[in-house]
Amino acid sequence: MPRFAANLTMLFNERPFLDRFAAAADAGFRAVEFLFPYDHPAEAVRKAAEAAGVQIVLFNMPPGDWAAGERGIAAFPDRAEEFSRAVATALDYAAVLSVPRLHLMAGVAPADATHLARYREAIAEAAERAAPLGIDILLEPLNGRDVPGYLLSDFAMAAAEIAGLQRPNVKLQFDIYHRQIMHGDVLTALKEMLPIIGHIQTASVPARNEPGTGELNDARIFEWLDEIGYQGHIGCEYRPLSSTEAGLGWIAPWQG
Numbered sequence: 001m002p003r004f005a006a007n008l009t010m011l012f013n014e015r016p017f018l019d020r021f022a023a024a025a026d027a028g029f030r031a032v033e034f035l036f037p038y039d040h041p042a043e044a045v046r047k048a049a050e051a052a053g054v055q056i057v058l059f060n061m062p063p064g065d066w067a068a069g070e071r072g073i074a075a076f077p078d079r080a081e082e083f084s085r086a087v088a089t090a091l092d093y094a095a096v097l098s099v100p101r102l103h104l105m106a107g108v109a110p111a112d113a114t115h116l117a118r119y120r121e122a123i124a125e126a127a128e129r130a131a132p133l134g135i136d137i138l139l140e141p142l143n144g145r146d147v148p149g150y151l152l153s154d155f156a157m158a159a160a161e162i163a164g165l166q167r168p169n170v171k172l173q174f175d176i177y178h179r180q181i182m183h184g185d186v187l188t189a190l191k192e193m194l195p196i197i198g199h200i201q202t203a204s205v206p207a208r209n210e211p212g213t214g215e216l217n218d219a220r221i222f223e224w225l226d227e228i229g230y231q232g233h234i235g236c237e238y239r240p241l242s243s244t245e246a247g248l249g250w251i252a253p254w255q256g
C-alpha cells in the first residue's frame with residue numbers, strides 16, 4: 001500500500017503553517033513534507049509535528065531569494081559561502097526534526113561548464129556533511145514550463161549526475177508531475193530509476209491538482225509503485241481545486 005505524505009506548502013495552507021500538521025493528521029496522513037521551515041524555529045516545527053503525530057519526510061535546503069524568483073544557489077560559483085551556510089542551516093533543522101532527506105535545488109542557470117562544475121562541487125559538499133547524520137541529498141528535475149531556465153530539468157541528466165558523483169546519499173527526487181511534462185513514459189522510468197530514487201511526489205498533469213483529475217492514470221501509477229517495490233513515501237504536492245479537505249476523496253482507497 002503506498003504511503004502518502006501531505007505537502008504542507010500546498011495542502012492545508014488555508015491555515016498558518018504550524019497548524020497544518022494537525023490538519024494533515026486529522027485527514028489521515030501519518031507523514032508530511034514541505035518546502036521550507038525556516039520562518040519558524042526548528043523547535044516549534046518539531047513540537048507541531050510531534051503533537052500531531054506525523055513524521056516529516058522531506059524539506060528543501062534554503063533556495064536563495066525565493067520571492068525574487070531564485071530556485072536554488074548551488075550552481076553559482078559566487079554564492080559558495082552562502083551555500084555552505086545554507087547547508088549548515090538545513091542540517092540543523094533536519095537534525096532537530098529527524099528528517100532523513102533534503103532537496104538541494106540547483107538554480108536558474110545555464111548548464112554550461114562553469115555552472116555544472118560548481119553544481120557538482122556543491123552537491124558533493126552537502127552530501128559529505130549530511131552523510132554522518134544519515135541524511136540523503138536529493139536532486140529534483142523541474143519542468144521547463146514552470147521553471148524556465150532551471151539547470152536540472154532532464155531526468156536522464158539527473159541520473160547521470162548521480163552516477164558520476166558516486167555518493168550513496170545523493171538520490172533522485174522523482175516528481176511524477178515534472179516527469180510527465182518533460183518526458184512522459186512514467187511507469188518505465190519509475191522502474192528503471194528505482195535504485196536511485198530517494199523520494200517521489202505526485203500531482204495531476206497538466207494543472208497540478210488532485211491525483212485522478214489529469215491526463216495520467218494516477219491510481220495505476222500508485223499500484224505500480226507497490227509492484228516494483230517502492231518502499232518510500234509519495235509526497236502529495238498539488239494545488240487543491242477548492243479546499244484541501246474537499247479534494248481528498250481520491251486518497252480514501254489508499255488510506256487503509
Ligand SMILES: O=C(O)[C@@H](O)C(=O)CO
Nearest residue numbers: 035060103140175201237
Ligand atoms: O516540484 C516542486 O516544485 C518542488 O518539489 C520543489 O521542491 C521545488 O519547487
Ligand SMILES: [Mg+2]
Nearest residue numbers: 140175201237
Ligand atoms: Mg516536486
